[in-house]
Amino acid sequence: MAEFSIIDTYFNRKNLHSVDLGVGDDSALLTPPPHQQLVICADTLVAGRHFPLDTDPYAIGWKSVAVNLSDIAAMGATPHSILLALSLPQIDHDWLKAFSQGLYDCCDQFGVSLIGGDTTQSPHLTLSVTALGWVDQGQAIKRSSAQVGDLVVVSGTVGDAAFGLKHLGHPLQKRLDYPTPRCELGQMLKGLAHSMIDVSDGLAQDLGHILKASHVGAVINLDALPVSEALKALPESEQYSLALAGGDDYELCFSISEHNYKKLLDKKPNVNTTIIGQICAENTLKFQKDGLDHPLHFTGYQHFA
Numbered sequence: 545m546a547e548f549s550i551i552d553t554y555f556n557r558k559n560l561h562s563v564d565l566g567v568g569d570d571s572a573l574l575t576p577p578p579h580q581q582l583v584i585c586a587d588t589l590v591a592g593r594h595f596p597l598d599t600d601p602y603a604i605g606w607k608s609v610a611v612n613l614s615d616i617a618a619m620g621a622t623p624h625s626i627l628l629a630l631s632l633p634q635i636d637h638d639w640l641k642a643f644s645q646g647l648y649d650c651c652d653q654f655g656v657s658l659i660g661g662d663t664t665q666s667p668h669l670t671l672s673v674t675a676l677g678w679v680d681q682g683q684a685i686k687r688s689s690a691q692v693g694d695l696v697v698v699s700g701t702v703g704d705a706a707f708g709l710k711h712l713g714h715p716l717q718k719r720l721d722y723p724t725p726r727c728e729l730g731q732m733l734k735g736l737a738h739s740m741i742d743v744s745d746g747l748a749q750d751l752g753h754i755l756k757a758s759h760v761g762a763v764i765n766l767d768a769l770p771v772s773e774a775l776k777a778l779p780e781s782e783q784y785s786l787a788l789a790g791g792d793d794y795e796l797c798f799s800i801s802e803h804n805y806k807k808l809l810d811k812k813p814n815v816n817t818t819i820i821g822q823i824c825a826e827n828t829l830k831f832q833k834d835g836l837d838h839p840l841h842f843t844g845y846q847h848f849a
């Protein structure tokens with residue numbers, strides 16, 4: 545089957561909404577809504593590196609979209625569409641069917657359209673997704689605007705995906721295979737959070753990016769880390785290591801004034817977020833337990849280690 549037939553069979557569904565021209569021409573066409581900035585990001589998944597070769601193709605499809613929508617969410621933006629660059633070692637219809645189903649299911653859940661891409665043959669299965677979204681002009685939440693005194697807050701629970709990777713078959717493997725981008729929360733934080741990042745390489749490292757970009761430090765309360773029951777049952781050092789250095793969480797970590805955090809809770813009382821610490825002027829990341837310093841040394845996922 546030729547490249548075009550793969551595209552037509554698996555990647556040319558009707559678009560959900562506002563796309564002027566989608567799959568089928570040399571480029572796609574979109575009309576930006578008035579007073580919005582384009583938000584754009586890309587993420588590549590390589591088989592054998594980012595997921596085992598025998599991973600369920602449906603999950604690969606889901607995750608390849610979800611990790612990008614997480615980056616869009618982390619700017620406080622609304623996701624709109626994706627492009628897919630697909631390099632396949634061979635044509636495997638069962639694989640393509642399940643993969644495209646996972647990809648479209650994630651797209652549908654978050655109101656996103658697949659508007660184009662590229663399909664090639666290569667010895668390694670590689671998927672590169674580019675995501676596009678919109679944010680009100682000047683309202684994107686960057687890493688560089690954390691302020692001294694801000695609360696440090698994280699959504700959901702951290703360390704689940706790393707636990708799932710260690711204990712394949714455990715229910716928490718779902719968190720590894722089917723991350724949930726926090727799109728609604730991200731948009732809700734527009735105008736409220738001062739800085740934000742999505743946690744993909746481990747909370748300590750990713751929070752470190754905010755601190756570095758903002759020229760500030762933080763004190764994190766280890767007792768406050770939101771972790772699942774399965775992690776609570778582990779020895780403390782292992783628990784902290786998974787929660788702070790485990791990758792693939794795709795939760796949002798943000799800094800926000802106390803006043804604005806109250807506003808968020810007023811807007812959405814049951815929002816699933818936890819205060820884990822505070823931004824300070826001293827340029828380091830410190831951990832405390834029972835109010836006392838509790839030094840820990842973590843590095844997150846290193847792509848070129």
Ligand code: ADP
Nearest residue numbers: 551555566567568569570628630660661662663
């Ligand atoms: P060109 O040769 O002009 O780059 P292609 O032949 O690569 O165009 O692609 C034809 C059309 O199919 C384009 O609109 C492109 O965006 C789309 N397309 C190609 N591969 C994919 C894919 N994997 N998913 C979605 N759209 C795709």
Ligand code: MG
Nearest residue numbers: 568569570571
């Ligand atoms: Mg062309």
